[in-house]
Amino acid sequence: MKGVFFALSISLLMACSPAPESGEAYMVENIKTPKGLASQVGALEFLPNGKLIAAFTRGEVMTYDTITKEWHLFAEGLHDPLGIHVVDNDEVLVMQLPELTRLKDTDGDGVADLYENVTDAFGITGNYHEFNYGPEMDSRGNFYIALNSSSSGGKMRDEVRGTINLDGRDGTTGNRQMFSTVPYRGWVTKLTKDGTLHPFAVGFRSPNGIVVDGADNLFVTDNQGDWVGTSSLFHVEPGKFYGHPGGLVWTSGWSRGNPFRLPLDTLDSMRTPPVVYFPHGIMANSPSQPVFDYTDGKFGPFEGQLFVGEMNRGRIVRVMLEKVNGKFQGACTPFLDSLGLRKGNSRLAFAPDGSLWVGQNAHGWLGDVGIQRIVFTGKQPVDVYTMRLTSDGFELTFTQPIQDTAALNPDNYQFARYYYLYHQKYGSPQQELERIRVTDVKLSRNRKTVTLQLASLKPGFIYELNLGDLRSKWGQPIRSGLVCYTVNELIKD
Amino acid sequence: MRQIQVVMRTSVKRLGVAAWFTLAIGTSVFSQTDSTTTIKMGVLPGLQFSVVRFTVKPGDQVKLLLDNTDDMSHNLLIVKPGTREKVVALANNLGEAGPAAGYIPETRDVLWAIPVTAPEESRTLVFKAPNEEGVYPYVCTYPGHGTMMFGAMYVSVSGEMPQLAEDLNIPESRRDGKTDESAGHLGHANEKPVMLHPYTPVPPYHYRVFIAGASPAAIAVALPHNVSYCWDAGTSTLRFAWMGGFLDNADLWKGKGDAESKIVGEVFFRSKIDFPIQIGNKAPVRIAYKGYRMKDRYLEFHYQVDGTDVYELIRETTDGKGIERNFRIPDAPTRVTFRSSPYEGVMYIASKGVWKHHVLQLTANEARAFTLTLTKTEKQ
Secondary structure: OHHHHHHHHHHHHHHHOOOOOOOOOEEEEEEOOOOOOOOOEEEEEEOOOOOEEEEEOOOOEEEEEOOOOEEEEEEOOOOOOOEEEEEEOOEEEEEOOOOEEEEEOOOOOOOOOEEEEEEOOOOEOOOOOOOEEEEEEOOOOOEEEEEOOEOOOOOOOOOOEOOOOHHHOOOOOOOOOOEOOOOOOOEEEEEOOOOOEEEEEEOOOOOOOEEEOOOOOEEEEEOOEEOEOOOEEEEEOOOOEOOOOHHHHHOOOOOOOOHHHOOHHHHHHHEOOOOEEOOOOOOOOOEEEEEEOOOOOOOOOOOOOEEEEEOOOOEEEEEEEEEEOOEEEEEEEEEEEOOOOOOOEEEEEEOOOOOEEEEEOOOOOOOOOEEEEEEEOOOOOOOEEEEEEOOOEEEEEEOOOEOHHHHOOHHHEEEEEEEOOOOOOEOOOOEEEEEEOEEEEEEOOOOOEEEEEEOOOOOOEEEEEEEOOOEEOOOOEOOOOEEEEEEOOOOOO | OOEEEEEEEOOOOOOOOOOEEEEEEEHHHOOOOOOEEEEEEOEEOOOEEOOOEEEEOOOOEEEEEEEOOOOOOEEEEEEOOOOHHHHHHHHHHOHHHHHHHOOOOOOOOEEEEEEEEOOOOEEEEEEEOOOOOEEEEEEOOOOOOOOOOEEEEEEOOOOOOOOHHHOOOOOHHHOOOOOOOOOOOOOOOOOOOOOOOOOOOOOOEEEEEOEOOOOOOEEEEEEHHHEEEEEEOOOOEEEEEEEOOOEEOHHHHOOOOOOOEEEOOEEEEEOOOOOOEEEOOOOOOOEEEEEEEEEOOEEEEEEEEOOEEEEEEEEEOOOOOEEEEEEEOOOOOOOEEEEOOOOOOEEEEEOOOEEEOOEEEEOHHHHOOEEEEEEEOOOO
8 A cells, every 4th residue: 555655756856846948958169279289188177266277289388267268378388288187276286298397376376387297107118009097186295197108100219218117018129019118117106194105006007087986086098908808997906917017027926937928827816906997999999088077066957967978979988887796887878879979088077167168189189179068957867877886787777767668668677797808919809799689578656677687697798888869857858878788797696 | 195093002011001002904915805903902091992993894804802901891792873871871771780780781672792891801892894884883881981981993995094193983082082081080181371270379289199200108398499399208208400490290180090190391409318318326217207397388207316306407509509408406416427428419518617528527516506507510
């Protein structure tokens, strides 16, 4: 009786609640950059005073007043700046190619006059791919910096900075695979408050994205290529190895020679897999900076979730993480496609008003230039809100109630599963690609959650879900029908 | 003129300075009936096929070698005349089925296809050219590449092609006959004058760059009077100085940055001493670069020699024939020496101290502030 009453009141509530306004939940706006600026964005953040601060490939650091729309030069002459940490309105740390630099306006004229070396305790060979990412700060004031491996497509210069160890590359010329011949290419490093840079975790190829969540968990994206079958998101923990071998030579006490010569099985057994794979050509080809939505709802319903830029198309990816057996894993979905968003989405930052600013870059690869912002219009999106693993399938929760006839039809949930090879070769084809049947569908009383039972559930696979024509209770279509869940762990009973 | 374009690559190094030569060879060299036309196709940075167009005769045997010299994967589809954009759209529509299909849509418009080829891989396609004359596009349908990465195969008896500048079948960025490594990324290269920044830099100003003759942590500074210098944050030393201009960063800033900044002008000073400053009797052990400060836009470098702070501010001389190195070692605990070499191209004048065999000797007090003026040695 109580149940009936509860169901009745829910349905009454739903009947009474007004239909949400239809239309796009998000819109994309262009930000005008100054004439003469090659607007290849290397970094993007917001100052406590609400102004944007951005760094560009030709070395400029500029601020932008979002109200007056005026640009102002703060610093210049930097070498490929790719990250900013804001200390105060007049002080930032900028990660540039040769070092982490403190830029500070000490005389109050609005222009930085101090360019202080915060750390340069890592090697550079002068290879064009030695990009540095970060710094990302944890709650204790430690900074994390990710150092790209050197490119097989480039060279080592005659004069380098740092100790050379040629065991960190494959072959005598190094032109076979990305390499690490100076410390700590291919590592995530940790800068402690005493100013010491520590090697923290190894095995990264091109980690163009680093973020710390509210609980000090460190996440890093990496780009598809040699040893990276498809682009990935890693949960990075100290001392662990994430797959690209070159940097292993800088492991304390390393005595196993050239890591590229180690048997594949050995390398595979040493490595920690990604928590989320971004299937190549499907989800993202070149993921960039991840940012957590801590806007308290100002950016819509996805508070606490992760947004990741994609360089190769006009897309932002959304990541839904959960912990299974104490380990992170989860799903990714296209959050925003097109709507005027350009390619080259390399840097993301939430503004104080909750809009998501996107800095674009190409840098000789596929991309675009400029700055755009994504604004939540207040119209509620119809989307998969979370995707969680169950003991025999998945549980999908939507942002809005779903029409039940379609929601209960198993044909509206097309699953495929596959995995990618871990190997030296560049990328990987999908392995054991197979359709997986949905054997049972249940819909929750509030019609927001469906529980899907699958004919087979195995760890080590990506489960790619394509939704059919599901619609919200008010008839609006789902914005993105594609969700890919990385199953590393099955739920232990 | 009847001609066949044969393209040869002389260097097989990936992304090196691959030199490409286009040889126009009279058709008499090749027999048209039982010959094979070989096209060596590479990939240039910025989503470009190295060969942007070529001609073959109807029914010719064609051997197309795709050597993926890029650092991204690519495929190559030869499609029916006028169908390039349609095929690219179909490939995009493959969505999540794209990877398994190699991004090759199922359509009769695709005549031949080289599947996805990873960086450093090569694949060969051999086919008989269509009997029907026409312009057959080739295109990479890898996600995102199709709108930029294409070219044209001209199938014709005459072997004629339109003027390159007027060829609407090739990407606009290639119509000037140059391979544009910065295609679409650096703005309009033909716009004059080219603005490098949203402001006009007025000396003194600086760039951190890759430059020959210094470590990868170099700082290049433009001074008034067209005097410039390179101070190396990797070694905490002044490496060289030059006159007559500053830098050409065109190569460094286009594409991926796999290049060096070029010096404009003439080098008049080049340091021959690893590290010139010694505090006390012991050779320095630990040199630490600390940064720099702007003083009226001049850079004052800060570094430590075994824990002692050293400041160095470099200006042009008033006559523009050299540089002034203004040193401060405020807490010099003992005497300081500064070593020079007679082979550095300059004459040194010190404001304080005594020279002995090209070594300047300073008391701790003198070392608190002293100036070295380096003037270009006049050639005999």
